[in-house]
Amino acid sequence: MRIANLHGRAALVRDGLALDIEQASDGKFGPAPLGLYEDWDAFRAWAVDADYSSALPFDDKDLGAPIPNPRQIFAIGLNYKDHADEASLPYPEHLFVFTKFQSSLAGPHAVVELPSETVDYEVELVAVVGKEMHKVDETEAWDGVAGLSVGQDFSEREIQLRPPVPQFSLGKSFPNFSPFGPAVVTLDELPDYEGLPLSTVIEGQGPAGGWKVQDGNTRNMIFSVPQIIAELSRVVTLFPGDLIFTGTPAGVGKAHGIALQPGNVLTSTVEGIGSLRNEFV
Numbered sequence: 001m002r003i004a005n006l007h008g009r010a011a012l013v014r015d016g017l018a019l020d021i022e023q024a025s026d027g028k029f030g031p032a033p034l035g036l037y038e039d040w041d042a043f044r045a046w047a048v049d050a051d052y053s054s055a056l057p058f059d060d061k062d063l064g065a066p067i068p069n070p071r072q073i074f075a076i077g078l079n080y081k082d083h084a085d086e087a088s089l090p091y092p093e094h095l096f097v098f099t100k101f102q103s104s105l106a107g108p109h110a111v112v113e114l115p116s117e118t119v120d121y122e123v124e125l126v127a128v129v130g131k132e133m134h135k136v137d138e139t140e141a142w143d144g145v146a147g148l149s150v151g152q153d154f155s156e157r158e159i160q161l162r163p164p165v166p167q168f169s170l171g172k173s174f175p176n177f178s179p180f181g182p183a184v185v186t187l188d189e190l191p192d193y194e195g196l197p198l199s200t201v202i203e204g205q206g207p208a209g210g211w212k213v214q215d216g217n218t219r220n221m222i223f224s225v226p227q228i229i230a231e232l233s234r235v236v237t238l239f240p241g242d243l244i245f246t247g248t249p250a251g252v253g254k255a256h257g258i259a260l261q262p263g264n265v266l267t268s269t270v271e272g273i274g275s276l277r278n279e280f281v
């Protein structure tokens, strides 16, 4: 199933139609998106057999962040071999973790105001937590994932990297710097969820017709989704609805002298899940 946020209300989406979850479940689930994940097993059991006959057409532009108010947002840096290679950095032995503050979350079509001339893009697979987890083993970790989504980890590189110490969380948390969506997609919809192609295309600079600047596969992660969950959960407790931005493949602007400019349009895709489309002003 595919779970989205339409006008602030949780909805199941399929073939361009949206089913309002609160109405369809007679008030049992929704309308708040976060609540679905807090009652995940019951919700999933209901949603598998949901009747889509009252579903209505919708406009993608009306979708918000599938979960606008998670308790925690984790992000992993330097987590793809090809990205570490292009940055000439060794593969990390331990997870490199930061947060993206909640106020930076946005829907899949958010318009992003550029605070400087050094804003970069990073397409990422986002894992959505489906149950409380502390000290879980890698082999149990997929069980605790409600679904996967597409995220962008926009990054203002100057604040992120300026002395005296790097400020990843701050530099990556301007308004609308964390769009995600268009929906949370459950694993049963993704036959090969450990090997998903993901890409970023820029329009408005570079070759006409779109410039594919990132073209990777989640199989090249240094720490897989289960390893990330196991490692994080050694320290913190993960809560239902928490988001994990799992890192970006090669092709980021910083490695290639590219920065986002007003008027650019960026399309970020994870195959099988969907795309984000963000404009810059």
Ligand code: ZN
Pocket: 075, 076, 077, 122, 124, 153, 245, 247, 248
């Ligand atoms: Zn990132």
